[in-house]
Amino acid sequence: MANVRLSAIKKSFGKTDVLHGISLEVASGEFVSLLGASGCGKTTLLRIVAGLESVTAGSVEIEGVEVTRLPPEKRDIAMMFQSYALLPHLDVAENVRFPLRMRGIGGREEQAEKVKAALETVQLEHFADRRPRQLSGGQQQRVALARAIVSRPKVLLLDEPLSNLDARLREDMQVELIEIHQRLGLTTIFVTHDQEEALSLSDRVVLLNAGKIEQEGTPAEIYSQPATGFASNFIGSANLLPADIVAGDAGPMAKFSDGQTLQLGPDERVRGPVSIALRQEDLSLSATGDGPKAKVRTRVFLGARNRYVLSLAGEPLRALTANDVEFSNGQSVTLSIDPQRVRVLPR
Amino acid sequence: MVKSVPTWLRAAAVIFVLVTALILLTPLFVVIGVSVSQSQFIAFPPNGLSLRWYQQVLSSNAYLGAGWISLQVAVMVTVFATLIGGAAAIAIHRRQLMFSDLLATAFLSPLVLPTIIYAIGMLMFWSAVFGPVSPFTLALSHTIIALPYVVRTTLAVLAESDPFLEEAARTMGASRVQRLWFVVVPQCIPGLAAGAFFAFNISFDEAVLSLFLRGPTLTTLPVQIYGQLEFSPDPSVAAVSSIMIALTIMLIFVIDRMLGLTRFASA
Amino acid sequence: MNDRTESLLLALPGLLLLVLAFFLPIGQMLVLSISGPDGPTLSHFARFLSDPFYLGILWRTVRLSLLITVICALIGFPLAYIMARVGPRLRLWLVVMVILPLMTSVVVRTFGWMVLLSRSGLIPELLRDMGLVGRSFALMQTEAAIVIGMVQVLLPFMTLSILGVITRIDGRLEEAARTMGCSFLQSFRTVVLPLSLPGIVAGSLLCFTLSTSLVCDAQSARRHANTSVGGIDLQIGYPNAGLAVCCSTGGHIIRWHPAGTGALYQDDGLQQWLSQSRHGCVRLP
Numbered sequence: 001m002a003n004v005r006l007s008a009i010k011k012s013f014g015k016t017d018v019l020h021g022i023s024l025e026v027a028s029g030e031f032v033s034l035l036g037a038s039g040c041g042k043t044t045l046l047r048i049v050a051g052l053e054s055v056t057a058g059s060v061e062i063e064g065v066e067v068t069r070l071p072p073e074k075r076d077i078a079m080m081f082q083s084y085a086l087l088p089h090l091d092v093a094e095n096v097r098f099p100l101r102m103r104g105i106g107g108r109e110e111q112a113e114k115v116k117a118a119l120e121t122v123q124l125e126h127f128a129d130r131r132p133r134q135l136s137g138g139q140q141q142r143v144a145l146a147r148a149i150v151s152r153p154k155v156l157l158l159d160e161p162l163s164n165l166d167a168r169l170r171e172d173m174q175v176e177l178i179e180i181h182q183r184l185g186l187t188t189i190f191v192t193h194d195q196e197e198a199l200s201l202s203d204r205v206v207l208l209n210a211g212k213i214e215q216e217g218t219p220a221e222i223y224s225q226p227a228t229g230f231a232s233n234f235i236g237s238a239n240l241l242p243a244d245i246v247a248g249d250a251g252p253m254a255k256f257s258d259g260q261t262l263q264l265g266p267d268e269r270v271r272g273p274v275s276i277a278l279r280q281e282d283l284s285l286s287a288t289g290d291g292p293k294a295k296v297r298t299r300v301f302l303g304a305r306n307r308y309v310l311s312l313a314g315e316p317l318r319a320l321t322a323n324d325v326e327f328s329n330g331q332s333v334t335l336s337i338d339p340q341r342v343r344v345l346p347r
Numbered sequence: 348m349v350k351s352v353p354t355w356l357r358a359a360a361v362i363f364v365l366v367t368a369l370i371l372l373t374p375l376f377v378v379i380g381v382s383v384s385q386s387q388f389i390a391f392p393p394n395g396l397s398l399r400w401y402q403q404v405l406s407s408n409a410y411l412g413a414g415w416i417s418l419q420v421a422v423m424v425t426v427f428a429t430l431i432g433g434a435a436a437i438a439i440h441r442r443q444l445m446f447s448d449l450l451a452t453a454f455l456s457p458l459v460l461p462t463i464i465y466a467i468g469m470l471m472f473w474s475a476v477f478g479p480v481s482p483f484t485l486a487l488s489h490t491i492i493a494l495p496y497v498v499r500t501t502l503a504v505l506a507e508s509d510p511f512l513e514e515a516a517r518t519m520g521a522s523r524v525q526r527l528w529f530v531v532v533p534q535c536i537p538g539l540a541a542g543a544f545f546a547f548n549i550s551f552d553e554a555v556l557s558l559f560l561r562g563p564t565l566t567t568l569p570v571q572i573y574g575q576l577e578f579s580p581d582p583s584v585a586a587v588s589s590i591m592i593a594l595t596i597m598l599i600f601v602i603d604r605m606l607g608l609t610r611f612a613s614a
Numbered sequence: 615m616n617d618r619t620e621s622l623l624l625a626l627p628g629l630l631l632l633v634l635a636f637f638l639p640i641g642q643m644l645v646l647s648i649s650g651p652d653g654p655t656l657s658h659f660a661r662f663l664s665d666p667f668y669l670g671i672l673w674r675t676v677r678l679s680l681l682i683t684v685i686c687a688l689i690g691f692p693l694a695y696i697m698a699r700v701g702p703r704l705r706l707w708l709v710v711m712v713i714l715p716l717m718t719s720v721v722v723r724t725f726g727w728m729v730l731l732s733r734s735g736l737i738p739e740l741l742r743d744m745g746l747v748g749r750s751f752a753l754m755q756t757e758a759a760i761v762i763g764m765v766q767v768l769l770p771f772m773t774l775s776i777l778g779v780i781t782r783i784d785g786r787l788e789e790a791a792r793t794m795g796c797s798f799l800q801s802f803r804t805v806v807l808p809l810s811l812p813g814i815v816a817g818s819l820l821c822f823t824l825s826t827s828l829v830c831d832a833q834s835a836r837r838h839a840n841t842s843v844g845g846i847d848l849q850i851g852y853p854n855a856g857l858a859v860c861c862s863t864g865g866h867i868i869r870w871h872p873a874g875t876g877a878l879y880q881d882d883g884l885q886q887w888l889s890q891s892r893h894g895c896v897r898l899p
Binding site for chain 3: 353370374375378432434444454465467468473488490494523527552569573584595603
């Protein structure tokens with residue numbers, strides 16, 4: 001059953017159209033990520049679900065009840081803000097109790113129980129009487145999470161909650177979010193611009209671009225079968241090269257503007273002018289052999305790996321290799337790639 | 348932060364600060380000096396050392412009565428200005444009214460009008476419309492000139508608060524009144540407190556409006572001092588002035604504790 | 615109820631009070647300044663502007679205000695820079711030093727200056743003893759006294775305006791200038807001064823506006839006061855001119871007093887009434 005149903009949501013700020021008719025269903029207990037670059041409308045969409053933003057057209061349903069005109073305080077939701085929005089004058093326990101108090105859920109004792117349980121969930125039970133100011137960023141983040149789950153809302157909305165944490169803490173927090181989601185089974189909508197975060201956390205990823213849904217699917221689908229140039233560039237930051245499809249001895253081939261060709265899989269149906277999407281991590285480089293040749297422009301040492309910036313048919317091309325593969329600048333190298341890993345996208 | 352400032356410049360800076368302090372504070376030191384004099388006459392440097400003028404002030408019905416009236420008016424002003432100015436500051440901060448900027452200007456405008464002109468206008472208008480002036484009239488006019496301070500200090504703390512708090516409270520089910528009371532007002536408290544102390548200080552020290560709006564039974568402390576200076580100056584004026592200076596210094600430090608004085612400058 | 619109604623309700627008590635106890639009285643005075651026995655007239659202003667005595671006052675007001683503003687800027691800028699660069703404790707004391715005179719009652723300040731500057735005061739006596747001046751020399755009620763008194767009161771507005779801007783200048787800019795070969799004074803002149811200009815401009819606007827109000831008052835008070843105290847109590851200025859406003863109002867300052875002054879001087883009856891009121895014996899018609 002759909003827990004949240006968005007139908008043809010449109011939103012304009014003055015003359016600027018931010019969302020162009022978005023329809024989306026989120027199943028009960030599902031973890032859905034809204035992924036996109038800044039300005040794509042993902043936060044606006046989340047705020048529309050929360051009721052903090054009105055819609056220009058379209059409707060919002062939560063558990064089958066239309067809530068389009070309902071103010072946020074009357075929707076049974078919880079939202080975690082990027083800045084955490086902890087009340088600085090209240091201690092941790094009071095912050096977590098706040099939604100219970102405002103919604104009048106339970107008596108004092110029951111509330112205290114729930115606050116305690118929520119704080120235990122995020123492992124902050126010993127910080128109950130601290131002020132938010134006395135906590136680290138990661139701890140504040142956990143308080144915000146505890147406050148969001150304490151009232152068991154129908155929908156949990158997360159607005160880039162991990163973006164203010166450093167890399168290490170972010171990884172810990174991702175694991176924790178997955179575990180809490182599994183344990184509580186809350187319907188969750190998660191907004192992020194970080195594709196790795198979206199892929200690792202969600203049941204389903206919704207890729208937004210310029211106020212439209214570019215593609216939606218499971219993380220595996222999104223990663224392995226990007227439907228558009230934007231999707232393949234945004235997810236896994238693939239190289240996009242213009243090419244034409246020509247017939248070769250062993251099936252279709254991509255022909256680049258300098259006349260070099262690249263073998264494609266035999267079932268490739270797309271014809272005409274296309275973009276060839278090549279993932280950096282799928283490319284391998286060698287000094288000799290058959291295949292398109294590219295020129296080494298720069299090598300960037302990344303520790304575990306090397307990134308080469310190459311030039312193929314005048315286009316820049318990035319490739320990730322093991323850190324012991326070494327070429328010198330200006331050297332000509334041969335590219336090879338499993339034809340099944342090449343995505344051909346109509347241009 | 349900046350190292351390697353030439354020594355002569357450091358020395359010059361110290362001298363500069365000392366000279367500035369001397370010019371700014373000498374009149375106040377002089378007042379305190381005169382107040383501990385034994386002499387019958389106002390003289391500086393003081394002759395001898397005594398607290399007799401303080402004794403005299405504390406046993407003078409004129410001073411005590413005026414002080415009591417000043418205190419009553421100042422308390423009224425503090426309450427009015429804090430409540431009214433705080434609410435107005437919240438409204439201005441939210442910027443939902445089309446005329447927010449105009450509103451802000453309106454609330455700050457009493458600062459730039461010469462008080463003497465306001466005092467005359469107030470006296471003419473008020474006595475024409477509402478009859479003789481009362482402590483309440485005086486308190487209202489003091490509230491007008493104290494409002495800009497409360498509005499400013501409250502706006503200063505609101506500007507630093509997290510703009511998402513109210514939205515967060517909405518997602519947690521807080522109604523309009525609950526948001527105001529449990530989220531916005533607690534944010535404002537340092538600014539309201541600082542504004543309240545400013546308001547008290549302004550009302551307690553104000554002389555021009557008090558001079559114009561005084562009545563036979565409505566003499567505030569500054570007016571009393573003024574009269575004393577005009578007709579029979581003696582060191583008791585200095586003693587009561589010193590008490591007022593001490594009160595001001597105390598208030599300055601309380602405001603600093605509440606809000607941090609330098610925050611006004613950077614807000 | 616929507617958000618706008620809530621904001622309006624919050625602002626309403628203040629608006630009512632402002633209208634009732636501020637804008638109406640001032641408005642009445644403005645109306646008075648353009649009304650004559652035969653309906654609206656500009657004759658009060660014409661008279662005001664053609665009277666050499668008042669024109670003299672006007673000119674002196676502008677001249678003294680400019681002088682006061684310049685002095686405030688000359689003291690305020692280095693002072694603000696020093697405040698920005700010292701530790702927080704010392705900074706607090708410097709702020710206290712600057713705003714204490716402003717927050718002290720006008721009558722107390724005036725009293726202090728009287729002891730220092732009047733004919734039998736400390737400074738004239740000293741100068742007389744040194745044989746520098748004659749027997750009747752006094753500083754009270756001179757232009758010098760006005761300027762000193764005003765600077766004492768208006769300095770915080772200038773200093774805090776500039777301090778607000780200086781504390782927001784990235785300290786690394788100065789360090790960068792030093793690494794590029796600037797001496798301290800060069801970096802001060804080429805980095806700090808240009809970046810502080812907005813503060814200096816805002817502070818100057820504020821100082822000038824406030825000091826024209828205050829000097830204007832001082833002059834009018836002097837005209838009607840018959841005692842030695844009367845002149846200077848207003849000369850030294852009031853505490854009402856706000857500390858807080860120095861940060862923000864620079865941009866939108868309202869100028870009232872040309873009109874207000876017009877009303878003030880519109881007839882001799884009012885002048886009479888004014889000087890009576892200073893002695894507390896006024897009875898309104």
